[in-house]
Structures are given as C-alpha cells and as structure tokens.
Amino acid sequence: MEKKNNFMPLLVYSIKEKKNWVLLSTVIIFLTTLLIPYILRADEEFFIMLGIVELFILVFINCLVDNSFLHNESKLTYYRSKPVTLKRLIIINIVTNVVFTAYLLALIVLSVVFQGVDYEILQVFKMLIPWLLAIILLVSLSSILSGNTLMAGAMTIFNFCLPLIILLVTMFIFSILENIVRGFSADVLIDYFINNVYKLDYLYFTRYTDGSIDLAYMLLLPAVLILISWLLNKFIKRRKNENTGFIVFDGFKYFVAVLACLIIPASFSISVGKYTAMTNRIVISALLAVLSYYIIIAFIERSFRISRSSIKVFIAGMVVFTAITGGTVAVAGRYENTVPLPEDVKMAYVGNSVWSANSVTDYLEGRSDETSSFSEWKRNRSIVVYEEIDNIKLITDLHKEVLKDQTYYLDPDYYGMSNFVVAYWMKDGTILIRDYSLTPEQEQRPEHEQKNEIANKLFNSGDYKKQKFYYIYDEEYYSGRSLYAKLINLDNYSAAVEDIDLDNLREVLKKDLVNLHFEKAAFAELLMNYFMHGKETSVKEQGYALEIYEKISDEDINYLDEIYLNDIFINTLEYLK
Amino acid sequence: MLTIDDLSKKFSDFQVLDNVNINAEKSQIYGLVGSNGCGKTTTLKHIMQIYKQDEGYIAFNGEEVKENSEILKDFYYVQDTLFFPYQYTLNKLFNYEKLMYNMSEEKFEYLLKYFNIDKNKVLNKMSKGQKKQAAFVLSIAAGPKLLLLDEIVDGLDAVIKRKFWDVLIKEVMDNEMTVIISSHDLKELDNICDKVGIMHEGRILKEENLEKMKEDIKRVQFAVEGEFDAEQLKEFGLLQYVKIGSVYIVTMTGSTQDLEKYLKNTHTLLLFDKLSMSLEEIFITELGGVGYGKEK
Numbered sequence: 001m002e003k004k005n006n007f008m009p010l011l012v013y014s015i016k017e018k019k020n021w022v023l024l025s026t027v028i029i030f031l032t033t034l035l036i037p038y039i040l041r042a043d044e045e046f047f048i049m050l051g052i053v054e055l056f057i058l059v060f061i062n063c064l065v066d067n068s069f070l071h072n073e074s075k076l077t078y079y080r081s082k083p084v085t086l087k088r089l090i091i092i093n094i095v096t097n098v099v100f101t102a103y104l105l106a107l108i109v110l111s112v113v114f115q116g117v118d119y120e121i122l123q124v125f126k127m128l129i130p131w132l133l134a135i136i137l138l139v140s141l142s143s144i145l146s147g148n149t150l151m152a153g154a155m156t157i158f159n160f161c162l163p164l165i166i167l168l169v170t171m172f173i174f175s176i177l178e179n180i181v182r183g184f185s186a187d188v189l190i191d192y193f194i195n196n197v198y199k200l201d202y203l204y205f206t207r208y209t210d211g212s213i214d215l216a217y218m219l220l221l222p223a224v225l226i227l228i229s230w231l232l233n234k235f236i237k238r239r240k241n242e243n244t245g246f247i248v249f250d251g252f253k254y255f256v257a258v259l260a261c262l263i264i265p266a267s268f269s270i271s272v273g274k275y276t277a278m279t280n281r282i283v284i285s286a287l288l289a290v291l292s293y294y295i296i297i298a299f300i301e302r303s304f305r306i307s308r309s310s311i312k313v314f315i316a317g318m319v320v321f322t323a324i325t326g327g328t329v330a331v332a333g334r335y336e337n338t339v340p341l342p343e344d345v346k347m348a349y350v351g352n353s354v355w356s357a358n359s360v361t362d363y364l365e366g367r368s369d370e371t372s373s374f375s376e377w378k379r380n381r382s383i384v385v386y387e388e389i390d391n392i393k394l395i396t397d398l399h400k401e402v403l404k405d406q407t408y409y410l411d412p413d414y415y416g417m418s419n420f421v422v423a424y425w426m427k428d429g430t431i432l433i434r435d436y437s438l439t440p441e442q443e444q445r446p447e448h449e450q451k452n453e454i455a456n457k458l459f460n461s462g463d464y465k466k467q468k469f470y471y472i473y474d475e476e477y478y479s480g481r482s483l484y485a486k487l488i489n490l491d492n493y494s495a496a497v498e499d500i501d502l503d504n505l506r507e508v509l510k511k512d513l514v515n516l517h518f519e520k521a522a523f524a525e526l527l528m529n530y531f532m533h534g535k536e537t538s539v540k541e542q543g544y545a546l547e548i549y550e551k552i553s554d555e556d557i558n559y560l561d562e563i564y565l566n567d568i569f570i571n572t573l574e575y576l577k
Numbered sequence: 578m579l580t581i582d583d584l585s586k587k588f589s590d591f592q593v594l595d596n597v598n599i600n601a602e603k604s605q606i607y608g609l610v611g612s613n614g615c616g617k618t619t620t621l622k623h624i625m626q627i628y629k630q631d632e633g634y635i636a637f638n639g640e641e642v643k644e645n646s647e648i649l650k651d652f653y654y655v656q657d658t659l660f661f662p663y664q665y666t667l668n669k670l671f672n673y674e675k676l677m678y679n680m681s682e683e684k685f686e687y688l689l690k691y692f693n694i695d696k697n698k699v700l701n702k703m704s705k706g707q708k709k710q711a712a713f714v715l716s717i718a719a720g721p722k723l724l725l726l727d728e729i730v731d732g733l734d735a736v737i738k739r740k741f742w743d744v745l746i747k748e749v750m751d752n753e754m755t756v757i758i759s760s761h762d763l764k765e766l767d768n769i770c771d772k773v774g775i776m777h778e779g780r781i782l783k784e785e786n787l788e789k790m791k792e793d794i795k796r797v798q799f800a801v802e803g804e805f806d807a808e809q810l811k812e813f814g815l816l817q818y819v820k821i822g823s824v825y826i827v828t829m830t831g832s833t834q835d836l837e838k839y840l841k842n843t844h845t846l847l848l849f850d851k852l853s854m855s856l857e858e859i860f861i862t863e864l865g866g867v868g869y870g871k872e873k
Contacts, residue, residue: 009676074660080627083650083677242588242619242628 007088014096018062025058025104033111044115051111052128055104056135062100063136064153066093067143071152076241087236090140097136105129126208130221135160137228144235144248151246158256163203165259170198172266172285173325178435179278181332182406185421185435186270187354192431195367246300253300254310258317261293289318339400340424340432342393348386349423350395350458352527356383357423357433364425375477379470386463394461395422398454401447402436408523409448410440417527438527444520455522465513471502471548471560472509483560486547487576496544497576508575512568544573578602579723579755584623584633586616586779593619595779597633601757601772604749608766608787609759610860611776617759618657620776621725624757625654637723653678653721655712657728657759661700667711668696671718678719685718692740705732713741717748724748726758730765742769767856775860787856794859795833796852798826801844813839816862824848828862 033051037044067090069075079089105125112121135156142155158165170193174186194200201207203224208217239248247253265285272281297310349357362368363377370377378385386392399422408420418440423433441448458464466473471483483502486495518525546563565573581599585592594616601607609617622628624635626644635642642648661670671685689696692710700711709729716724730738746769748754760766766773767787774784785793794816800823807818807825814830829836833851840846854862 006676013673013676072660074656074658077622077627077654077656077658078660081625081652081654081656082674085645087645240629242622 006084007092010084010088011092011095014092015099018096018100021058021062021100022103025100026107028054028058029104029107029111033108034114037115044117045121048108048112048115048117048121051108052124055101055108056132058104059097059101059132060135060139060153060156063093063097063139064143064149064156066097067140067152068149070143071147071149080241086239087233090144090232090236094136094140098133101132101136105132124209126213126217127205130205130224133221133225134228137225137232141228141232141235144232144239145252147245147248155247155256158260162259163198163200165263167194167198167200168266168270169259169262169321171270172262173321173328175266175269176278176282176325177329177332179281180329181336183336183403183434183436184332185354185433188358188433188435191358191361195362195365245302250309254313254317257293257296257300257310258313260296261289261314261317262321264292265289290314337403338432339396339403340426342389342396344426344428345392345396345424346387346427347425348392348395349383349421350386350398350526351384351421352417352419354419354421354433354435356381357421359383360385360423360425361431361433375467375470375474378467379477382468384464384467386458386461388461388463391458391461391463392424394454394457395424398422398451398458399434401451401454402438405447406436407439407441407445407447408451408527409444409520410442410524411521412442414521414524420527440524448520448523451523452518452520453522455526456517456519458526459516459518459522465516469509469513469561471550472506472513478506482551484549484551486549488545488547488562490543490545500576502548505572505575508571509563509569511571516568544576546572578638579607579624579757580634580636581620581624582634584620584635585631586619586623586628587631593779594623594630594633597776597779597781599757599774599781599784601755603638603755604753605771606745606749606756606758606769608770608773608856609757609776610761610763610766610773610856611759612778613761615776616779617776618727621654621727621757621759624723624725625649625652627654650678651722652725653716653719653723654725655716655727655729657731659708659712661708661711663701665700666697667694667700667714670700670711671696671715674715674719678721680715680718681720682718684720685714688714688717688744691744692737706734706737709733710737713744717744720752720754722754724754724756726756728760729758730760730762738765745769763857763860764855770856773856790856790859791854793830794828794854794862795830796826796828796854796858797833797836798824798848798850798852799837799840799846800824800848801840801846803844805844809839809843810836826852828854828858 029051032054033047037047069079138159139156142159143152146152146155171190174189178184178186202216202220265288268288269281269285293314294306297306298304349360386395402420418438420436420438425431470477485500485502485505487497489496544565546565548561550558550560552558579601581597584594584597586594597620611617623630626649637648640648671680674680694710713729730741745756749756770787772786773790775782810827813836816828818825818827837849
C-alpha cells in the first residue's frame, strides 16, 4: 500500500503550502523597502536594513511554526503516525524554509536594485546568509530539544548566543583571576582571548561584512552548518516524544540552567570591576548563581520544588566552574612576578591605560583600520611607546619596583589615577601586559623615591619628548609644516597673543623642557598619562596655556596640543611677556 | 500477525506499561479494553513507534517493528484526539495522504457517499462525529495491513456505529486487514471483536478469543433450601457471587455441570440457571478480581 520514496512530493507539497506566507512576506517587504521610502522620499538604506530585520523575523517565525507540530501531542501523533520519519519531516521543513528565505533575500536584492541604493549594502549578505542558515537549523534543533514552541524560540536565541554566553563566562573567570593574581587584567586577557583564541568575528562572520570571502569563510560556514546538523540528527534519534515540559532532554535542561545561572553573577562581577572586595564579589556571585539556578529550574520544571538531581547537577556544575577558574588562576599565578629582560623587549609602554596598550597591539597586528604610519597613529592618540633600550630597562626596573611595593606618593591636593599599566612587545612577537591597582599614600616613603626617580628619567628621555612634544622634537614632523602657537589667558579663555610662529618659540620651549623634573610627583604624573596634572597649582599662578596648532590654510587649522604653562615654563613665559 | 512481547515503558518514575503481551492474528479484529489510564493509547503509540519502548519486542508478520522500519508504512493509526491540519478539507487531506499511501480514490468516493460527508468542508469546522467519520474514511481508503483505531466510535450514534462496523468487517474480510480497536464501549466491541485483551494498570490481565472467554467465564443463578456457605464454591473457580434474597448469582471458571451435581448432592436445589455473559460483564469481573471498582 505504501509509496517507497515520498521525499520529493512531500517537499514540493510543503513548498506549495507556503504560498500564503510568500504573499504576506512579499507585501511586507515591498511596503517597507520600496513603497514607504518612495512616498517619504526617505533614506532608502535605512528601509533596506529594516527589510532585512523583517526578513529575520519572518524566517524565525516560519521555522517555529513549521516545527511546532513537535510541541502538540495530537499534532505530533498525527505526523509521526504517517510513513514519514521524523528526520525526513524536519529536513522537509528545513529545505522549505531555505527556499522561502532565498525568495525573501531575492526580494531584498530587487528592492536594492529598484531603489538605486549603493550595492555595497549587499556586502552584509556575507554575514546574513550564514546567520539565516544557522537560524533555520537552530530553530529545528531547539524545537527538537524543547517541548513548547515559545521555549523553542527562546532556546534558539540561547543556542545562537551560546558562543557569546561562553565568552561572558570566560570574562567572569578572568574577572576573578584579576582579583587574585597581581598584575593580570581581565580586559587584557579577554582582548587577547578574542583576538587570538576565541575568534568570534569569524564564528559570527561579522568580519566579512566589509571584507572579501576567504578560505576560512569557505571552511567555517559548512563546518558550523554540519555541526548543527550533526547535533540535530543526534537529538532527533534520541527524542522521546512522550516527554512534555519546556525542555525535553534533561541533559540539555541542566546545561541551559547551569550556563544561564552564571550569566547574572558574571554580569554583576564584570560590572562592579575589580574595585569591590574579592570576598564580597564571590559571596554575592555565589548567591546570585544559586538564586538564578533555582528560578530557571523552577520555571523549566514548572515546580517550586527543586529535585535532588537538579541540586546535584548544580553542585557538579559549580565544582567544574571552580576547577576551571582555579586552574586558570594557578597557571596565571606562575607568571605573576614575570618581568622580561630589557634586551628581549622591542617596545614598551608605561602609563595607566590598558586601552592604549591593547590598541597598540591591534595596530601592530593589523587589526586597526588605520592606514597612517605608526608615528602618526601614536601622535593622534597621545600614546608614548618606548623603543630605546635604556628606557626599556628603566621600565623593567620600574615594573620590579611596583612588584615589590604597590603604593605611590600622591600629593593630597591632587587627583590621581591608581592604575599602573606596563606593556612589553617582545622581539619574539609575544606580548606581555600587566595592570596593577596601586594605593596612593600621602606620605613619601623610600619605596616611592625609587619610583619617582625612574619616572623622572623617563620624562627626560628622547623617546618621551619626541613623542609627547613631537611638534618640537620630531624633526621629520616639523620640517615643511606651518606650526603656530596661541597664548590663552586662563581667566577668560581669550587669546592673549595669537599666531606665534613656532619657529621662534621652539628653542625657548626646548630650554624649559631640557630638564623635565616633577620631583616627588613624577610617578603620579606617569600614572596621569603625562598630563602634567601635578603642576596644576602653579598653572593657576601663571594663568596661561599655550595652544599649538598647524595652519594648513587660512581656514583649515589643526589643533595639536595644549600646554599649561606652569613653573616649568619660566623661559617661555618670559619670552612671551 | 501482530505480536507484542513483554512491552514495558516508564514515564519518569511511573510504570505505564508492564510486560504487555498481545497477539493479534491476520484478519482479526482485536479489542483492547481496559480501565481509564490503563495504557491502551500508550500501547497503540508504541506499535506505531511514536513512543520508544524501554523493553519488549513488537513484530508484524514476523518482522520486528522499529522506528523508521519499512513495515510502519503498512500501519495506519486513527488517534482518539483527532488532529487535522489548519484549514484542511477532507479532500485536501486525502490529497496530502496520497503522497504517503496508495490511497484508493474509488473507495474514498464510495465511503464519502456511504457516510454522507462533504469532502470540501473544512475539517476543523465539522462536528466531533463527522471528524471521526472523516478520519475513518481516510484510514480505510489508505488500505493498511494493520489498522489501529483508538476510541473510534466514542460519541457516535448507533446508526453510524453500525455503518462503521459494516465497513470494517468488509475490509477485514476482503483485504485480510488486522484491526486493533481500543474502546470503552464494550457493548459495541462485544458484537465485533474476534479477540479481546483486557488491560489494567499497564498489564494485560487476560487475552482470549471472545467466544472462548465467554466459555471460560460462566455465570449461574441458583437457590437451595436452607443455609448455604459460599466458601464451598471456591473449588469451582469462584470469581464473585452476590446473594439477592435466597438466590445466589455466581461468576465462576469451573464446570457448571459439576456445580449443579454438587448442589444436588449436598442441598435441595430449588433453582439452577445458566446465564449468558457480555464482554462488559467479563470486563467488570476481571477487573473486580484485581480490586478495581471494589474500593470502599
């Protein structure tokens, strides 16, 4: 009585059954990407992007509706009693939705053509198509895993965001690590993790929206789709259709609950940063994890009574999490006191900004979009990087001093930063970045003296002056430019003297900067990123600032720097009077 | 022939099926009867492999029934809680099922007339009885070798029920179809089943040809002069007895001739009649034997 192979007829039938959705979608896409922008004479690109968002919603809903038969007993019994395997039913749904999605994408392309929008917008398809394919498969997978269509939708989002959730949990581990192991920064670690280990931009194909398709794309896309399909096949075979509840598989239920219960404490721990006491953070995080787990399990199991097995899984999950965190801390602890040999270091940074150190790495490793030279790039960001061996030695010495003692002298009248960030770009290509939280003290001790002495030496180094005061010391920069200065009266911010040719002022400024000495405030100045903040009171006494700018034309002026004329600039002030 | 050996199933910690054994012959109408929630539907869903058994063996015509096995294409299941796709007419559903079965157009058209069903009416707008008829028409048009009907006549009027049985008997006779019917309507099954399986709490208490079952379980009424101790009936396979006035009504498995002889020898027998038993009475007797319906 039976037909042997009914796949193709059923597929064609299923596609034909989509006609109402096709009509509705055509109207929606046509209205929002063509008609409304035409009537409004509005930004077409915005409406094309809106159309893409609608496409996502339509595909998502369609997939959920098509797989909803899994979540209704009589529907499931009807379809499962037919001579079509569950696997084949799911494949038919997937193929039907792929065809439907292709149709919607074609509609968007047509809208772009009719609107005359720049075809560059279609670059987003390189990310969009993998996302849509992944969503079609993930909805099927989540529907198999879930016992309820709404839960299937939620689980699709969970599964799609799973790599991001894993990243959040990793950040949580790093945030704990930075509190335990001195000098380690969660920001640095996560930056390194994302750039070198856990390349989410590849996984989510975001890097291809403005780049060309490469071999990695060609390999990764089928790999991701095969992985989801493999999981789908596994779970189709294992699905027990008699199970009801929000999530059908106990293993997956606990996997979701354990991971999800870490999201809230992770977010809390990351948001409060390392300035909250470690014990408090751990206690609050643990309480939040327990509460989140209870709420999630109570919701999934639809019971306020938590089962023994749920408690066991939670304990096991937390043991695994603690073991991973402990292992990471133990490994990192071995490098806690590492200071490299100066001769192995190619470049070094010292200051208060992890962001600066990370962006130098991004530039050096080609992750920055900048096309400018390294010198110009540093100038634009006011970042000083030391390359002379003597200065690198000074930085390693300063690093050792900080390892010995995590305090520094800060004048009570001054506002100070407490982050000491040191970064080394090694000759072998490795990078070492440390971030220490120091405690300011209002009484100078011998430990502070050494730090101040080294800081003063760095201020007087060629590396520093050439980068900080490049418009004075960098001959290459200086030659051929029209550089000027403007004397600003700080009482009313009016210009006291305008258009002072820097040619005239340069030598006087050099005379003042020849011995840049901040005395006991030097280390604090270093932490302030060399803003000369420590001399604020003397600035007020003098009452002037010097604005340096380049005159590209009469209309086009490029401001370079502002020097507050404190008591260091005696010669300059004298000259300007 | 459908064979089920030691089929067991647990839903979480609840034992739904406990070593269920069923043997339904070719061209046989098998009645699966049992108390509410005893596992009839679950058994049928296991035959269709909608549910996966924890233990046990299911075979049809000697071939093991497994998920995805080809043999399932010869089965057709009409469930108790009917489902029809949204906005489908019977004609549209027939065309859909045609993609999966070799549906007989001729039989379909004949049955539509026989049951007087409008094939172009949206199924979900039909009455409960009409839906049952529609589902039944499709199942017969599909011409399966094994037809599973779950509470198919529930809610139907007597005329339609009769029509159902007529069609079913004809199909069994013409096409050697095996039919498993689960039903609460024991009076209906009494007239149609060849064999019956009585289920209770996930177990088959008794499985027998209906005629044999009726032969095995007998009911007599008698009256004797003077006092009578019912304990004496135990040796005759006493299942249950009631005393109404001076008349004893006894359900038993032993020989009625032997009982009559015994009573004549030991008492002055005033009355002795053999009574016929319906399937319903057998069912109540069997379940009464395991305490069902005897709760105080």
